[in-house]
Amino acid sequence: MQHLFDHSIESIMVTDEEGIIQQVNAAFTQITGYEAEEAIGQTPRLVQSVRHEPEFYRLMWQQLQQSGSWSGQVWNRRKTGEVYLQWLNINSLTDEGGRVTHRVAIGHDLTGLKSVHDERRLFTFKDPLTQLGNRQLLTSRLDQALAEAERNKIRVGLMVLDIGRLRPVNEQLGLAWGDDVLRQQARTLQAAVDEADTLVRLQGDQFAVLRHSRAGDAAMAQLADKLLGLLGQPIVLADQNIVKLQSSIGIAIYPRDATDNAGLLQAAEHAHAMAKRAGRNRFQFVDQRQHDLHHRELQIEHSLHHVLNTAAGEGLSLHYQPQVCSSSGEILAMEALLRWQHPTLGPVFPDEFIAVAEQSGQSVRLDRWVLEQVCAQVANWLQDYPQLPMVSVNLSAQQFSQPDFADWLQACVDNAGIAPTRLKLEVTETTMMEHTDTCVAMLERLRQMGFRISLDDFGTGYSALACLHQYPLDELKIDRSFMVEASVNERAFMLLKTIVSLAQQLSLSLVVEGVEQQEQLDLLADFGPLMVQGYYFYRPLPVADIMALLDERQPGI
CATH class of the missing domain: 3.20.20.450 (EAL domain)
Known part of the structure; x- marks a missing residue:
């Protein structure tokens, strides 16, 4: 195992449960420029770039806590300041009591690919585990679907769903079996949706279904009910272990719930979170009032992060x-x-922004x-x-x-x-x-x-x-x-x-x-x-x- 760690061409970073770097390999040093002595004792923020919004890392951390793993593309920063694209897989290691003890991040530097075309073909639109599309493909298809919907005055439906409680599978049976469950459920989803639909894996055990037609409430509810039934069927693994999962689905409709790409995805993710909180094995349409409140909270959170990173504390006063x-x-x-005078929201009351903080x-x-x-x-x-x-x-x-x-x-x-x-x-x-x-x-x-x-x-x-x-x-x-x-x-x-x-x-x-x-x-x-x-x-x-x-x-x- 140590030989693989030392000689892997992939960068490997091991942190403790608090995110403090405990160990890195030679490939990490070669890719980032940081020697082990410089990295150990720091946090992954050492290589973090400014290309991603705080929401990106918040969702990454949320997924890690929920499922124990995360994978996707990340823009990181070398010691020289150069920003580079990396494919990153993060997995949590637990003790016998199920408590997270370490996290292992394995990264592949995408800048070494022969051409931008190869990079786009291999990584930008495909999820390597399930062979489905990924978040980048969904974003591209959403742009097309919303443009067409606006021209033709039709609806577009978007589902965000998870396959269930995958983390216990990873912890009790191992990450390899967890990956097998993901692949099986991906095939189930692929067989269930229409050919015209776009099915992607967002991250971890989260998937999304973009429906370009027949996107009324009744049709979306019918599809959601069908998916809940299929995803809830027992799964038999190769070692004869039987796994039964409970999915949750959130549904957003364009243009009722949002009028742009990011807004529709955010609305569906919020509805998905509501379905999970309500007890799983269910689907949930967007509660517009709750969605608006959630959107406002995110806006306040991002603005507050920006304000606290400026010397003048723009808009804050005593x-x-x-x-x-x-x-x-x-x-x-x-x-x-x-007191806070927000640049677009106007005066924000302390009870509100302090709670968000x-x-x-x-x-x-x-x-x-x-x-x-x-x-x-x-x-x-x-x-x-x-x-x-x-x-x-x-x-x-x-x-x-x-x-x-x-x-x-x-x-x-x-x-x-x-x-x-x-x-x-x-x-x-x-x-x-x-x-x-x-x-x-x-x-x-x-x-x-x-x-x-x-x-x-x-x-x-x-x-x-x-x-x-x-x-x-x-x-x-x-x-x-x-x-x-x-x-x-x-x-x-x-x-x-x-x-x-x-x-x-x-x-x-x-x-x-x-x-x-x-x-x-x-x-x-x-x-x-x-x-x-x-x-x-x-x-x-x-x-x-x-x-x-x-x-x-x-x-x-």
């Missing part, structure tokens, strides 16, 4: 909402709140962008306002899985030339309850470094009331919804009163959010001086308006 003394109105602190793994970078901006802004303000109120910043749950966060934050305030005591770090009650051990350890360290710690959204969910004494806190922030309820419900008001008393006994500062009316402020009068935050006093304000406030009233801390 507003600051003062927190004031309930009795005097004096500004005691300010909360930094992120969390789902797409970008919340850590977003947090750190905000912290860098806040530190720079505080340093700038301190030149004119030495008695500047403390500024609070929200932290996402994902930040607590980053072991370097405390050191990074210390470096951030040091680079800005400000003291940690200038910042208040807000963590939500839900995050604290779901990640108690990691949160407590990291917050304890941050608090020892001088940062103040605030428990945000208190009273919204898990109710950490009984655990408050265990947490390294300086402050409680009572959520706006809690304040609204206390305004109309006597029992909620009594609970609010109990929380205020408990916070005082634990020497915790208290901020009440959502104070928007005089009646709400009056409810708090008997509790003594509190910090309140809400539209009654101030909305979130841009930097220029905050500076005007600081010029008018320079409060003590």
